[in-house]
Amino acid sequence: MDSIFVIEQLLNGLGYGLMLFLLAAGLSLVFGIMDTMNLAHGSLYMAGAYIAARAHEAGAGFATAVLAAVAATVVIAFLLEQAIVRRLYARDHLAQVIATFGVILIADDVVKAIWGPSPVMAAMPAALAGPVQLLPELPYPAYRLLLIGVGLLVALGLYLLVSHTRIGMLVRAGASNRGMAELMGVRVGRVFSFVFVLGAALAALAGALMGPISAVQIGMGEAILIPALVVIVIGGIGSVRGAFVAALLVGMVDTAGRAFLPPALRAVLPPALAAELGAALAGIAMYLLMAAVLILKPAGLFPARG
Amino acid sequence: MTRPGKASSAVPAADLAPLAARVLPWVLLAVLAAFPxxxxxxxxxxWLGFVRRLLIVMIAATSLNFILGYGGMAALGHAGFIGVGAYTVVALVDAGVGSAWLAWGAALAASALAAAAIGALSLRTRGVYFLMITLAFAQMLYYLAVSLSAYGGDDGYGLYTPLALGAGIDTGDEAVFFWVVLAIAALVFALFSRIAASRFGHALMGIRDNETRMSALGYPVFRLKLAAFAGAGALAGLAGALLASHNAFVSPSLMHWTESATLLVMVVLGGLGRRWGAPLGVAVWLVLAEVLKLHTEYWHWPLGLLLITVVFLAPRGLAALFARAGRAA
Known part of the structure; x- marks a missing residue:
């Protein structure tokens, strides 16, 4: 294991973590402000990935395709919020889980009807397909650098929006004490619609960007939903800062687990056992992290309330 | 909170209802026993194999209804215990065990132990955090099964010889195995009904409604919840062991998180905390899915629509609808 390999894996972990953050930020705010568990967030991610891949394939430039995906998903999310999610705010978490699970089932069939059951190959933009020489001996895929760059920019933008603007203040007020914010004249319902649509835009952006380096297929939303939920639970529900720290932690732990655990175990254990144990531990690393955090801090690392 | 028991004793016109409630389960049992x-x-x-699967899933769903509907513990990892039961059977069969008593008994014990350990850690959290931590443990079990290459890993493990029950009972015979499953399911359901109506069941409902008050009254809240959680896990494990024999195959997909979610969905659909909620939810969900699958490849969206409709129009589940209709008549 040389240092080049380690740096490469850390960059991969950073990129994955930032994409998880894009997903988790919206999920966490929706949860924090309106106390609403939205399992269909992963379906919005899937919508973004499919629309971007298809638009790019149809001849649109990559940036245009990504923007189109974000715009289309925002419209879908707005309609979803008006039709279903809005009516779930006052209900308990179980009702929200059941109804949004229903939305997942419908979304998967809609995608199947429009784009067919087989996975879609999402192409990378030609200009970014090659590697960039980061250090004399460290070539790194340009596209993954783009992910890191966009992820950091969005994180910064979200930080400025939430911490330094009037609308951000309303969002934070709603997240820390909804009842009080309502009494002070904040229209929390309208703030929530904004947050829901913003979260959808971020999810679509993550989906569109992840498309070329993962599989664009039905069920991709459910697969990424669980790590995103792990992130918001570790970070503390409702906290954007918590989601950021936790997303990077989970991204690093997951990537490092897959890259470093098997070789490390091979050094001390017989190869067959090391391969098995390494794969198992790599898969469960992020869940171990979450279980450990919850047992020590039952409300996550950065609780938004109280 | 109105419980069905209270309501029926308060309405004199519903004299027939208790009689029907007493006779109906036996009629159902007789019809099911005659089915093969x-x-x-x-x-x-x-449909013989289908109804057998339905009975097995009903065992798991009933155990989830017990902790979720009566105990207020929203667990999203119940499929993990199904997996522990199924893989216990796989491990024993792989080691040369052929006795169903031994294999199923070990599955019960192993999943009870797993549930007790997971419960002891998870029950410190509440609400959504509990939902997520039980999910996390189920995911750990899932990845553990994926990495067990001795039992086929991702590809699963085939169980080619049926387990022996002794006394001339051949579980390899479709009809005989159906009766075995029916007997176990009926026993589990009777046990669940007794426990739900017992002091333990009532204490559990008290904890669901007001934990602070119950602990002020001197009830050992944590221990009661843990006992319920471990018991439910054991029954889910039994369902897993039966499912292993039913499919003659075990793979990690049994433990995928969507299986846990589907179990939760079926219980809520049927009616949380209602005696017949779990069987009703399982029957409606699985029959609908099976029939839709026969007719179209787009069989998910009608189920999704059903869920959204139930959440908005029948928030207390289908069993509550029946109870209301029975009371109005």
Whole structure:
């Protein structure tokens, strides 16, 4: 294991973590402000990935395709919020889980009807397909650098929006004490619609960007939903800062687990056992992290309330 | 909170209801017991295996209804215990064990232990955090099963010889295995009904409604919840062991998180905290899915629509609808 390999894996972990953050930020705010568990967030991610891949394939430039995906998903999310999610705010978490699970089932069939059951190959933009020489001996895929760059920019933008603007203040007020914010004249319902649509835009952006380096297929939303939920639970529900720290932690732990655990175990254990144990531990690393955090801090690392 | 028991004793016109409630389960049991004999006559052989699976899933769903509906513990990892039961059977069969008593008994014990350990850690959290931590443990079990290459890893493990129950009972025979499953399911359901109506069941409902008050009254809240959680896990494990024999195959997909979610969905659909909620939810969900699958490849969206409709129009589940209709009549 040389240092080049380690740096490469850390960059991969950073990129994955930032994409998880894009997903988790919206999920966490929706949860924090309106106390609403939205399992269909992963379906919005899937919508973004499919629309971007298809638009790019149809001849649109990559940036245009990504923007189109974000715009289309925002419209879908707005309609979803008006039709279903809005009516779930006052209900308990179980009702929200059941109804949004229903939305997942419908979304998967809609995608199947429009784009067919087989996975879609999402192409990378030609200009970014090659590697960039980061250090004399460290070539790194340009596209993954783009992910890191966009992820950091969005994180910064979200930080400025939430911490330094009037609308951000309303969002934070709603997240820390909804009842009080309502009494002070904040229209929390309208703030929530904004947050829901913003979260959808971020999810679509993550989906569109992840498309070329993962599989664009039905069920991709459910697969990424669980790590995103792990992130918001570790970070503390409702906290954007918590989601950021936790997303990077989970991204690093997951990537490092897959890259470093098997070789490390091979050094001390017989190869067959090391391969098995390494794969198992790599898969469960992020869940171990979450279980450990919850047992020590039952409300996550950065609780938004109280 | 109105419980069905209270309501029926308060309404004098519903004198017939308790009688029907007492007779109906026996009628249902008789019809189910006759099903393997009637199926070939009616040309329903295909559905024999289906009804057997339904009975097995009902065991798991009933155990989830017990902790979720009566105990207020929203667990999203119940499929993990199904997996522990199924893989216990796989491990024993792989080691050369052929006795169903031993294999199923070990599955019960192993999943009870797993549930006790997971419960002891998870029950410190509440609400959504509990939901997520039980999910996390189920995911750990899932990845553990994926990495067990001795038992096929991702590809799963085939169980080719049926387990032996002794006394001339051949579990390899479709109809005989159906009766075995029916007997176990009926026993589990009777046990669940007794426990739900016992002091333990009532204490659990008290904890669900007001934990602070129950602990002020001197009830050992944590221990009661843990006992319920471990018991439910054990029954889910039994369902997993039966499912292993039913499918003659075990793979990690049994433990995928969507399986846990589907179990939760079926219980809520049927009616949380209602005696017949879990069987009703399982029957409606699985029959609908099976029928839709026969007719179209787009069989998910009608189920999704059903869930959204139930959440908005029948928030207390289908069993509550029936109870209301029965009271109004």
């Amino acid at each position: 004999l009637l199926a070939p006559v009616l040309g329903l052989e295909y």
